[in-house]
Amino acid sequence: MSRRTEVLGDSLEKVIDASVSRRQFVGGMVGGAFVLAVPFTTGTAKAAASGGNIGTWISIGTDELVTIICPSTEMGQGVSSALPQIVAEELMVDWSKVKMQLGDAKPAFTNRLFGSQGTAGSTSIRAYYEGLRKAGAQAREMLVSAAMNDRSITGLGGGTRSQYTATAGVVKNTSTSKTATYGQLAAAAGALSVPPNPPLLADGSPRLIGKSVKRLDIPSKVDGSAIFGIDVRLTGMLNAAVRLAPKVGQTLGTVGRAPTGVQIVKLKNDAGKYIGIAAVTSKTTWDALRAARSVNVSWIDAPTTAAVDSVTMKANASALMTSGKAVSAKSKGNPTPAIAAAAKKLTATYSAPYLAHAAMEPLNATAQVVTGKSCEIWAPTQNPSGSVTVAKTLTGLGDSAVQLHQTMVGGAFGRKYETDFVSYAVQTAMATAGKPVKLTWSREEDFTHDLYRPASLCNFTGGLDSANKPVGITSKTVSQSIYAGRGWLGPNAVDPSAVEGLLMNGGTEEIAYSLGDNQLAEWVYDTGAQVPLGFWRSVGQSYNVFFLESFIDELAHAAGADAIAFRKAMLPRGSKDLAVLEALESASGWTTAAARGTGRGVALARGFGGTICGEVAEVTGSIAAGIKVKKVTAVIDCGTVINPDTVKSQIESAVLQGMAAAMWQEMPFSKGVPTRSNFNSYPMGRLANAPVINTTIMPANGNPPSGVGEPGLPPIAPAIANAIASLTGTRLRSLPLLPGSAPAGGDD
Numbered sequence: 001m002s003r004r005t006e007v008l009g010d011s012l013e014k015v016i017d018a019s020v021s022r023r024q025f026v027g028g029m030v031g032g033a034f035v036l037a038v039p040f041t042t043g044t045a046k047a048a049a050s051g052g053n054i055g056t057w058i059s060i061g062t063d064e065l066v067t068i069i070c071p072s073t074e075m076g077q078g079v080s081s082a083l084p085q086i087v088a089e090e091l092m093v094d095w096s097k098v099k100m101q102l103g104d105a106k107p108a109f110t111n112r113l114f115g116s117q118g119t120a121g122s123t124s125i126r127a128y129y130e131g132l133r134k135a136g137a138q139a140r141e142m143l144v145s146a147a148m149n150d151r152s153i154t155g156l157g158g159g160t161r162s163q164y165t166a167t168a169g170v171v172k173n174t175s176t177s178k179t180a181t182y183g184q185l186a187a188a189a190g191a192l193s194v195p196p197n198p199p200l201l202a203d204g205s206p207r208l209i210g211k212s213v214k215r216l217d218i219p220s221k222v223d224g225s226a227i228f229g230i231d232v233r234l235t236g237m238l239n240a241a242v243r244l245a246p247k248v249g250q251t252l253g254t255v256g257r258a259p260t261g262v263q264i265v266k267l268k269n270d271a272g273k274y275i276g277i278a279a280v281t282s283k284t285t286w287d288a289l290r291a292a293r294s295v296n297v298s299w300i301d302a303p304t305t306a307a308v309d310s311v312t313m314k315a316n317a318s319a320l321m322t323s324g325k326a327v328s329a330k331s332k333g334n335p336t337p338a339i340a341a342a343a344k345k346l347t348a349t350y351s352a353p354y355l356a357h358a359a360m361e362p363l364n365a366t367a368q369v370v371t372g373k374s375c376e377i378w379a380p381t382q383n384p385s386g387s388v389t390v391a392k393t394l395t396g397l398g399d400s401a402v403q404l405h406q407t408m409v410g411g412a413f414g415r416k417y418e419t420d421f422v423s424y425a426v427q428t429a430m431a432t433a434g435k436p437v438k439l440t441w442s443r444e445e446d447f448t449h450d451l452y453r454p455a456s457l458c459n460f461t462g463g464l465d466s467a468n469k470p471v472g473i474t475s476k477t478v479s480q481s482i483y484a485g486r487g488w489l490g491p492n493a494v495d496p497s498a499v500e501g502l503l504m505n506g507g508t509e510e511i512a513y514s515l516g517d518n519q520l521a522e523w524v525y526d527t528g529a530q531v532p533l534g535f536w537r538s539v540g541q542s543y544n545v546f547f548l549e550s551f552i553d554e555l556a557h558a559a560g561a562d563a564i565a566f567r568k569a570m571l572p573r574g575s576k577d578l579a580v581l582e583a584l585e586s587a588s589g590w591t592t593a594a595a596r597g598t599g600r601g602v603a604l605a606r607g608f609g610g611t612i613c614g615e616v617a618e619v620t621g622s623i624a625a626g627i628k629v630k631k632v633t634a635v636i637d638c639g640t641v642i643n644p645d646t647v648k649s650q651i652e653s654a655v656l657q658g659m660a661a662a663m664w665q666e667m668p669f670s671k672g673v674p675t676r677s678n679f680n681s682y683p684m685g686r687l688a689n690a691p692v693i694n695t696t697i698m699p700a701n702g703n704p705p706s707g708v709g710e711p712g713l714p715p716i717a718p719a720i721a722n723a724i725a726s727l728t729g730t731r732l733r734s735l736p737l738l739p740g741s742a743p744a745g746g747d748d
Contacts, residue, residue: 058087058139064169064183066091067099071109071128073119073382074102074217075409075416076653077709078646081215083128085642089208090136090201092166093182100216105384105404116385120417120535122608122707125642129705137198139189140166146188147171147180153188154180203702210700212645217408229380229407230440232366238437240428241288242267243295244276244449247672249302249530251275256296262288264295265431267424270390278428278439285440304530305672313529313669314351317457317478321349324524326476329494330503333518335472342463342471346558348551350460352543352735353666355453355536356674358682361410362446365425368436369395375402375426376436380409382417390419391426413657414535418451444677451534452667452674454480456498458547462515468559470570472518475502475547480526482533494523497535501544501605501714508610512577513552513570531669537657538710541607542717546662546735549603549718554731563602563722564590577604580612580635580698587696588616588633598630599727603715608707611638615655615712617691617719623728626741629659629691629720634712636695639703647708648695654712655693660685662717662735664742683742 059067068087074080080100088098103109109117111127144164150157156171156178163175172179201207220226244267245251252274258264263280279292307313339345365379375395381387384404391402409416425439441449456479463471481495489495502521506512536542556566564585571578581604585591594600597620604614618631634651641647664683668675676682717735725731732738 060182060186062183066093069101069103071103072124075412079124080217082642085208086132087136090133091140093169095213102406105388118383122709125705126609137200138194141195141198142189142192143185146185156180226408228410230364232378234436238280238435239285239288240278240280240437240439241292242278242441243292245299247305248308249305250299253298253300259291262291265428308669308672310668316528320478320524326522326524327494329499329523330521335474335518335520338472338518339463343466344464347461350458350547350733352456354455356450356667357413357415359411363421363441365422366438367425367429369429370434377404379422380407382412386419387422390423394426413537447677448674451532453536454533456543460551462555471516473515474520476522478524478526480529497540498523501541509607511606512575538713541714545605545714546717550721553722576637580614580637584614584635599723601719601722603718605714608711611706611711613711615715615719617723619723631692634695637698638706638708640700640705650708651695651712652693655716656685658713658716663738664736686743689743
């Protein structure tokens with residue numbers, strides 16, 4: 001590929017260079033640098049000259065800089081620093097010498113937990129941790145071997161491995177005190193075979209793992225040189241804007257004449273139905289947006305379009321709660337008679353609305369298709385593998401002819417794991433005679449053509465004995481199915497995302513609450529609702545933890561018990577859940593009376609590889625005049641921590657996003673139309689609304705890393721709701737809790 005870019009900063013140039021250098025990398029040398037290839041699917045490295053699949057590249061240049069390619073998507077969560085930090089730990093190189101490059105779509109970048117290259121489910125660290133440690137150790141040992149073999153560069157050679165140390169990018173022969181830098185040894189190391197089982201550094205003495213080192217992505221974001229998808233600009237590039245059917249389920253009817261100088265491309269969904277257009281121009285994105293809006297287009301309703309209405313769907317869900325076919329997701333003991341015989345019985349119904357993802361960077365992708373020859377894509381995607389598959393299907397091209405370059409991502413929250421926006425860009429590029437084209441969604445198109453978080457309705461029943469101990473609990477949930485919409489749900493099966501966070505037995509993804517060993521969780525599939533669904537940050541836990549932890553709080557109130565003491569009594573001694581709750585009790589000052597006019601609420605959640613997160617929210621005000629969340633105390637147990645500052649940032653991010661969703665956000669529908677299309681009607685948290693957030697990270701105790709990006713979100717909604725109940729005596733059971741108290745906003 002020829003160099004044909006208008007470089008906006010060093011990052012874009014790197015994105016392109018990384019995508020075209022396969023033969024150079026296979027040869028093992030890039031500008032005199034040592035390069036190591038590691039396929040993560042097996043965890044076994046291959047010599048760069050072997051011609052095997054390329055996984056990640058550790059490139060050490062003669063300038064002593066170490067460039068580490070990050071296979072995961074950087075969307076603000078800090079993974080582009082955390083993954084290199086793991087490598088640099090074992091490589092024994094100073095952090096100041098480390099650079100990062102985002103990796104293109106490559107089969108060898110497979111996330112072992114997904115079976116494809118994708119960034120979701122809080123999996124990046126846990127999927128790549130072992131492989132990256134091994135890669136760093138392999139590179140270190142190859143550099144030491146190069147020093148031992150050396151006779152011409154530094155005169156280091158000879159002796160045994162025990163005589164050599166590798167520290168701060170320098171190999172030293174301790175018997176002669178002679179040294180050589182990694183840069184001096186890089187070329188020789190690149191010619192060596194890769195050791196299959198290098199020794200790892202002792203876990204008890206990390207240099208970088210567990211340290212709050214400076215993130216590699218921040219400087220370019222501060223000075224503006226970072227390249228997000230929407231920043232990509234190629235020589236000769238056309239600009240295009242999307243316009244999709246305004247109502248759910250509609251398809252394209254007639255399309256009027258295009259404005260002068262504008263090309264109209266009809267767009268298909270993955271079912272092969274035309275659902276919109278792209279307007280293409282040689283002018284600016286703004287011109288493309290105006291052109292797309294100006295075209296006279298008619299639309300054809302689907303039979304279900306009018307029924308996509310919030311009033312109708314809520315009524316149907318309520319009816320299904322009584323009459324719908326329930327499938328058991330969990331059954332333990334015999335809760336129904338136990339609750340019937342209880343001294344105190346409690347029932348409550350909770351609800352959560354559809355939500356948009358509302359990322360700051362609207363959907364966009366850039367593509368260039370040369371018919372029958374090549375397809376190249378630049379996209380802010382969480383799902384490189386899926387995007388490549390879509391491009392191959394559309395173009396009929398093979399693996400080697402399709403390239404996808406990851407850019408920085410300006411917020412995603414699960415929406416950019418979907419591939420529709422990449423598909424539309426490729427379809428548009430297929431119609432532009434080999435010219436590159438960037439397809440941009442307006443903010444309104446982004447909001448109203450989301451794949452939304454499901455709405456859910458959940459009813460609980462529970463009982464307490466004469467000693468106010470729980471004897472059993474049942475839940476019944478009514479919702480649509482994310483899995484069914486993708487063909488993943490078999491007959492009479494339960495969508496796991498619909499019930500996650502509700503189940504309790506102490507498993508990896510379940511809270512260890514004991515409720516008299518009598519539990520039943522049921523799910524009713526609402527087939528009548530036809531809202532397009534997707535994965536939203538923390539997925540089903542984002543609402544199910546609100547349901548469960550609110551009901552646990554109501555049981556505690558009925559028992560006349562302290563909310564934390566009640567939960568502690570249901571958790572096994574020695575469990576990590578109990579340890580987190582006890583640490584939260586201490587960190588929040590729970591046992592000290594709350595300040596006058598302050599309510600406190602607590603919630604606990606477990607998931608994403610076994611991470612446990614507890615939160616206490618402190619609120620002031622009133623429901624009538626407005627509630628202010630003043631402070632949130634969080635405690636997280638996520639095993640081995642790579643960068644504590646990143647963990648704290650993710651908790652803060654999750655709390656702020658979860659707070660906005662809990663208090664104000666929802667996506668209503670009116671006869672097929674999503675009725676909120678911008679931030680003026682879909683409020684986000686603002687600085688004035690942000691609480692103080694204090695985070696405590698539990699010791700790893702030798703446990704491997706578990707997820708961090710999502711676990712901080714599920715507990716915040718119930719913690720706030722429980723705090724409001726404590727303050728006001730009023731129990732709010734529907735999200736958003738305070739829809740009329742949203743902070744003022746404006747158009748994007």
